[in-house]
Amino acid sequence: MRLILGYFLLYFGAIFLFLGAFGLIRLPDLYTRMQASTKSTTLGAFASVLGVGILHPDWFVKCLVVALFILLTAPVGSSALMRAAYKTGVPLDERTTVDDAKEFFGEEEKGEAK
Amino acid sequence: MSYYLGSFLLIAIGLYTVIIKKNLIKIVIGLNFIASGVNLLIVSIGYVKNGTAPIFSKIGINPSAMVDPIPQALTLTAIVIDASELALAVAFVVLLYRHYGTLDIKKIRSLKW
Amino acid sequence: MNMSLELLLATPFIGGLLTYIGGKVHRWVRNLIAVLFSLATVGEMAMYYNTTFKGVVWGSLFGSNLVLQTNPITWLFLFIVTAISLLVIVFSIDDMKKEEDEIVLDSYYMQLLFVEGAMVGIVLAGDLITFFMFWEIMSWTSYFLIVHGGKKSMAAGYKYIIMSVIGAYAMFIAIAMLYAKTHSLVYSDVALALSQASPSFIIWTVVLLSVGFFVKAAVMPLHTWLPDAHSEAPSPVSPLLSGVLIKMGAYGLFIVFYGLLSVNLAKNIMPSVFSTPILLYIIQWLAALSIVLATFLAIMQEDAKRLLAYSSVSQIGYVVLGLATGTSLGVAGGLFHALNHAIFKGLLFLAVGAVIYRTGTRNMSELGGLVKKMPFTFTALLLGIIALAGVPPLNGFVSKWMIYEALIQKKEVFLLIMAFVGSTGAFLYVYRLIHSLFLGQLPEKYENVKDVPILMQIPIWILALSTIVYGIFPGLAMDVIVKGMKLFGFTPIAYNLFGFPEGTAMGSLTVINIAAVLMTAFVAVFIIFILFPKTRQVSQYDNYASGQELTPDFKYNYSFGFYMSFGRVIKPILSMSIERVYNYWIDAFKIFGDYYMRRIYTGNLETYNSYIVIVVTIAAAAVLLGGKLW
Amino acid sequence: MIRKIVYSIFLATIVLSLVMFFAAFPFGQNKMSVGEYYLNHGVAQTGASNIVTSVVVDYRGFDTLGEVSVLFGAAAGVAILFFVLGENRRKRREQVAPNFIVRVGSRIIFPFILLFGTYIFIHGHLTPGGGFQGGAIIASGFLLLYLAYPGTTVNRSRLSMVEGLAGITFIVLGLYGLLMPESSFLYNFLPKGELNALLSSGILPIIYIAIGFKVAAEFAGIIDDMMCEVICRGGEK
Amino acid sequence: MEKAGKLNRYIFTVVVLYVSWILLTATTHKDELIAGLIVSLLVAIGSFDYLSEHGLGHFSPKRVMYLIIYAPYYLWQILLANFDVAYRVLAPSMPIKPGIVKVKTGLKTDAGKLALANSITMTPGTLTMDVKDDTLLVHWIYVKDETVEGATKEIGTPFEKYLKEIFG
Amino acid sequence: MVNLANPILLIVIPLLFVFLIAFSSAFSKSAAKYLPIIAFGINVVVAMLLVPEVLKNGLVLSTTAGFKPPIAIDMIVDKLALFLVIIASVLGFVVSIYNVAYIDEEPEEKFYALFTLLITGIIWMIITGDLFNLFVAFEVTSIAAFGLVGFHRDKGSVEAGFKYLVMGAIGGSLLLVGIIMLYAATGTLNIIDVAQKSAELTFQQKFLAYALIFVGLGIEGALFPLNAWLPDAHPAAPSSVSSILSGIMTTAAIYAIIRITNIIFDYNQIYLFLMFFALLTLIFGEIAAYYQKDIKRMLAYSTIGQTGLFFFAFTIHSTNGLQGAFLQIINHSVSKSMLFLVVGAMIVQVGSRNIEDFVGLGRKMKVSSFFLAIGMFSLMGMPPFFGFWSKLKIIFAALQHSNALMIGSVVIILLMSVVEGAYFFKLLQMMFFGKAEQDREIKEASFGMLVPVVILGFILLFISFYPTPVLDFAHQAASDLMNKNYINLALKLGGL
Amino acid sequence: MSILDWIYLAIVSIGAVLAVVRMVKGPDVTNRVVGLDVFTTITVALFVFFAMIFDRYIYIDVALVYGLLAFIGVLVIARFIERGF
Ligand code: NA
Ligand code: NA
Helix, strand or coil, rough: CCHHHHHHHHHHHHHHHHHHHHHHHHHHCCCHHHHHHHHHHHHHHHHHHHHHHHHCCHHHHHHHHHHHHHHHHHHHHHHHHHHHHCCCCCCCCCCCCCCCCHHHHHHHHHHCCC | HHHHHHHHHHHHHHHHHHCCEEEHHHHHHHHHHHHHHHHHHHHHEEEEEEEEECCCCCCCCHHHHCCHCCCCCHHHHHHHCCCCHHHHHHHHHHHHHHHHHCEEEECCCCCCC | HHHHHHHHHHHHHHHHHHHHHHHHHHHHHHHHHHHHHHHHHHHHHHCCCCEEEEEECCCCCCCCCCCECCCCHHHHHHHHHHHHHHHHHHHHHHHHHHHHHHHHHHHHHHHHHHHHHHHHHHEEEEEEEHHHHHHHHHHHHHHHHHHHCCHHHHHHHHHHHHHHHHHHHHHHHHHHHHHHCHHHCEEEHHHHHHHCHHHHHEEEEEHHHHHHHHHHCCCCCCCCCHHHHHHHCCCHHHHHHHHHHHHHHHHHHHHHHHHHCCHHHHHHHCCEECEEEHHHHHHHHHHHHHHHHHHHHHHCCCEEEHHHHHHHHHHHHHHHHHHHHHCHHHHHHHHHHHHHHHHHHHHHHHHHHHHHHCCCCCEEHHCCCCCCCCCCHHHHHHHHHHHHHHCCCCHHHHHHHHHHHHHHHHHHHHHHHHHHHHHHHHHHHHHHHHHHHHHEEEEHCCCCCCCCCCCHHHHHHHHHHHHHHHHHCCCCHHHHHHHHHHHHCCCCCECCEEEEEEEEECEEHHHHHHHHHHHHHHHHHHHHHHCCCCCCCCCCCEEEEECCCCCCCCCCCHCCCCCHHHHHHHHHHHHHHHHHHHHHHHHHHHHHHHHHHHHCCCCCCHHHHHHHHHHHHHHHHHCCCCCCCC | CHHHHHHHHHHHHHHHHHHHHHHHCCCCCCCCHHHHHHHHHHHHHHHEHHHHHHHHHHCCCCHHHHHHHHHHHCCCCCCCCCCCHHHHHHHHHHHCCCCHHHHHHHHHHHHHHHHHHHHHHHCCCCCCCEEEEEEEHHHHHHHHHHHCCCCCCHHHHHHHHHHHHHHHHHHHHHHHHHHHCCCCCCCCCCCCCCCCCCCCCCHHHHHHHHHHHHHHHHCCCCCCCHHHHHHHHHHHH | CCCCCEEEEEEEHHHHHHHHHHHHHHCCCCHHHHHHHHHHHHHHHHHHHCCCHHHHHHHHHHHHHHHHHHHHHHHHHHHHHHHHHHHHCCCCCCCCCCCCEEEEECCCHHHHHHHHHHHHHCCCCCEEEEEECCCEEECCCCCCCCHHHHHHHHHHHHHHHHHHHHHC | CCCCCCCHHHHHHHHHHHHHHHHHHCCCEEEEEEEHHHHHHHHHHHHHHHHHHHHHHCEEEEEEECCCCCCEEEEEHHHHHHHHHHHHHHHHHHHHHHHHHHCCCHHHHHHHHHHHHHHHHHHHHHCCEEHHHHHHHHHHHHHHHHHCCCCCCCHHHHHHHHHHHHHHHHHHHHHHHHHHHHHHHHHEHHHHHHHHHHHCHHHHHHHHHHHHHHHHHHHHHHCCCCCCCHHHHHHHHHHHHHHHHHHHHHHHHHHHHHHHHHHHHHCCHHHHHHHHHHHHHHHHHHHHHHHCCHHHHHHHHHHHHHHHHHHHHHCCCCHHHHHHHHHHHHHHHHHHHHHHHHHHHHHHCCCCCCCHHCCHHHHHHHHHHHHHHHHHHHCCCCCCHHHHHHHHHHHHHHHHCCCHHHHHHHHHHHHHHHHHHHHHHHHHHHHHHHHCCCCCCCCCCCHHHHHHHHHHHHHHHHHHHHHHHHHHHHHHHHHHHCCHHHHHHHHHHCCC | CCCCHHHHHHHHHHHHHHHHHHHHCCHHHHHHHHHHHHHHHHHHHHHHHHHHHCCCCHHHHHHHHHHHHHHHHHHHHHHHHHHCC
């Protein structure tokens, strides 16, 4: 049972790790790529590490620490990166419908100038 | 052998960079390539087939199945030294940029002859 | 006895240091110490004069054993060194007063005494290392003396020190080669080693040593430093340089050829020409060329001191020519001429120095007519030029005569002719000198010129008297020379106080007899000169040139370009100036440095990094080629 | 272009010669001589379960002293190069990070990073971690803080004090070994303890803690200088 | 809500760190526990100011309870998000309609806003780029509603009700 | 009671002071100024205490961590190392005094810490008995030097510092590769152990490792063409630092080459290979020095030339040659350090590094100029100064082998000595006999800067007039190295 | 290592390779960094996996350190992308 659950988590993680990377290749612009990669790899790593924890119950606590760490840090990194990308003018895909960011950052620039 | 070759290539790429590239940052990166190559070489030297890390974290680990601990220790030292050099190099680059307004090494030659 | 030699060597050095310290007290203290210590050196020299001593080994204070030795020849040179140094120091006291900076003077006297000490060391040295050490000390201390003379002297001094260093290093190689062979550089050991060495080794060492001595002795083509240095140096230094310092080269040659290498040995290992070993024969030719070319150059000079400087090159040529004959007579003549030249050239430089002291110029075309204003200096200079020209009864005559005689006996006709040409030429330039300075018209601005102060007169007088004493009593010098040469394996030549008795190698030569004949002739000519009508005295403004009235600027210029027409004749010879060759090398060096060296230190980091890679590549290639890169 | 080709050939030569050399010492082959001694005696002699640590801090502790000095030198060098007078340094306080997520995220993670760094260097003798890794992690916490709050200032004289004191501790511990009968620098004079226990292997953990503090202080100093260079001077130019 | 007192926050930090230490070392060995306490006490000195504004207030039962409820919900959302991503990445037609929209939030504390931002990032189709005052900037992979109100309702509201309780 | 005659103290005590400087800077600004003086004062004492020990036993070996080499790192002080350690400590002491008056730029405490670290690293390089530890010491030295070269932070300093750093870093890495190759071949890092265990390797195998070590150390050791950083870095650094860089740092690197060559790679071909570099170094250093307008740059190139000279002496590979090399090292260390200190003081007064501006300085700064002259004379090898004896020994040793190569080398050496004379005399003549166009307000160097100069000057004069003990000691050290006594003694004492 | 482990390794490795592809392709710095970020996350997971395979508990610490440094690295890079030096 433990073995099955462990390997399930491990494989579940592996698949999403793969998917995240695949999205990186397939999706058209940076922003959508990041959408895919952030969610998938985080979950993938999270599940994968927990899987190890379950397969090796002595280590469960430590694995949990690693998994939580990943869960906590990944979104922060991604948002910082995407913001930076937008601010340096990394192009959006042509299918993009709305762009409130211009306004959002525009105000900010003004705010800074004060 | 392949690991050795990898480290040699890293060293060679690094050397190539410091000779051919004109950008200060690239030169610094080249230095880092060389250093990484050397570190990889050191670690590869110490590797013993099927050896494990030389840590007796449990009772009864057989020391004869372990890799050579010396290269690992040396790498540890070398890495810190490389990091130190890197930090200083970056500091120099920043200052050079301030003084010369360029990162092109060809233009930074007020000292010659 | 041991101690005294050390004392003799130490006295000038200690004196030099004390002078410097004394200068901080008062300039008279300094001057007194300088005079007293040089006097003491002369005294010590006199005390042990003409004694033979060998292999005095002095402690290890300087890192290696300081080996000292004496023999009559060394005493001859020590006499020259100490005596002239003393006179120069005395002369300096007034002459150098014009230097305002007392500090400069403190170091000036110190350096004078150091040069003296270094030369004493060279002469007393009993091994080549001691010799070389003092040789180098002499080079740089004398360099400092030369550059005391102002802006131009710096270039001169620079040339001097560089050439000296080159010469010294040539010597150095030879000394090191000898050391590798014998592990002892004491003269006797070296001589022993040379007697068993291969001919090529001997030739190499001897040639290299000679190069060092040639530079110092200013034998052509290594003379180029001398005219500048001797003329630009301060007045009192010139006699020391011309009179004494260049003799160290002659002394060195003597030591090498007759101390380390015996004539017989030389004859055995190399072919002979005119029964002279080829090496010596070549040296003879170099010396003869020096005599002739330097004479021509002296004739062409406008600067009094420069004229004397070239004269020195030519006169030292006689010394070397004599030394290189390899016969008793020639070598004795050479040694004697070394002494004589020291005396009369010292005298001439001091006399010209006296004129410069009063007039402030040494350009001959700006001078003239000083005979009435400086009669004493005139007399001294007259004696000097007579001695130089080799006219009896003054001292230049006997030594030159000995050299001629030696050449005649060896049947070296060409050399003899060249030596004669040199002597004839000497008449031309010495006449020029005395005429331009003392005869003719007196420029207006020198109306109030007086003779020099007594302290400057004394050294001049002493030298002037010496020209007469050694001229009339050559035996005084021959005493030492012959005694010394015996130690070096020469057959002694017979001599007496007045010259050479009949039936000796010299034939018969008694200066008094010759002088009597000449005096008679001179008196006859003088009487004729008095009796016959004289040329009319003309006011100095009362002359014209090409129908134009001369402006005061030009009015004294009749002595400018005195031998111009003669100059045109010899110009092609002079244009082969050795100096051009030197300049060519200097230019080449500059181009090398400026053009090629810049391409190495480019300031380009990539290039620098590539050097590293290239060196590693060379090593790697060597490994790949199986280590057979060399 | 020719230059590039020529140097490529040169480098290829170098690589080839290296390959030739190492052909005699194949990868994975046991080349140990002294290393074997460490593996066999390390635990008994030093009490550290991590033999790398026993090499780093004990057998070759002197290398580590050097390494610490190198880092110290680099920090001092950076401080020299980025030296800014006090007035300029104060300018930095006014800066705010515009990025909310980074700001708040970093703030929350910061204490855990400190804790984790400490964990790493305290367990240096038991795990692959050690003073350097721990110190570097702590310093990276400071880096994070700077990213969040560019106005952050560290008390530089306190940093100097920490790095100085840590260095002094290292050396004084080493010098104490000279007082032992073995009279040897860095002699491990404390009891070795039980294998894999936190309190084991004598002076090793103490040294590693000192190194941890030192490295943290030095990297923090370097980061502080670099940030100051970017921010304080950035305004000037 | 104003900041808690210094001591309060310090103790909170020590507790959090000490728990983390125990998790990290994953042992109850006496030495480790003592060392952990010392380390937590020391580290907290330098860092309590950064960790939290509420201090021990975070341990109020209500907050802990909501947290316990929120955690599985959050994980579930992540799971959904990933299937969503998988769908969009793998579907041949690539059903995307990206856009950047603004989302309003009623959360007041920084921690709360961060939690919201992170939650949005980790959940289906959205990624927070920045937060300012009460506005979140969100990249949406399939824009359903371009207005601020609509977007807020679609993206923010589901999380906000829990987070409001947890971070107040 | 602790035995103070312990080589390890030579490194550890100054290092302790490095950290003390950092520590004290938190409380007091001025303590940092004086701590280096104390540190190197102690070092001089320790070095002196080692003298009788070394003379008695041939060498003193000190292990670390309570284990014998090759298990642990050891420090070995033999006669030769002692020689250099004394020079380094004395220079450290003297130049630290100079710094008190000389350094007036912030951040001072960092300067003092790095300065102390620099000399510590140099001593470390000299006495370590372990190859990797040598690399570490090399890096300690380099990193301190990089920072110090950039100390002024102006355009030139930064450029020089960066170039030096890049070349030094490449050098360090190559050195490390060479060391690692030896480790791969022998499984040990102790120099003597490596020598023993690498005995069965072929020359060809060893050569590449050697070349890498040589290049690495050669960069620091200023060997042509690896020395391009030097003429930039030495002038850019504060003069007191240049004094150490020129005086002992390059020497320490060369010494490391000498020792490693002698112990591990003692092949005739290698000496030939090295001689080639030595002569090129000499030629390019001296000729380039001749053209310099910047006085410190001139001295820096002169350092290259001098390095070439003593390195050549080493490649003669005979006791006499080594003796000459060691004598020349002493001569160069003392003289060149003194020159840099004097020149530093002069630059402070003149406000320029251009040689033209030094005209007439001989009259204004009499004491400084006097010692400048003495130093230059000794470097030129003019008797009666010490340099004469070293040059003499080198030439004599070279001509002991009367083959064309040696004779040619001697000719080159002497020609380059002429060039050296040419530029030194040019400067001296200008200083002493030239006259400045306008009168300048120039005073003698301050007392604090004069004292170190005078100390070094008197050391130079003393060994000039009483060189016998130094000559003898150098001879013993040389014969120890040639006879490999070093190895035997270390084996006996170290229990390898 | 069982066959299951090998398959896991294969899947994850392909993911890592794809991430590297993005790193190499770019086309801009940000894209590369995203590739790097994915790559590091995968590596962290792999570290933990290897800890299990080789039965070395301590590798997990390595994973943690690696993850931490990668995180800070991304933040630093993001900052520099955004604001330059
Ligand atoms: Na460790
Ligand atoms: Na390096």
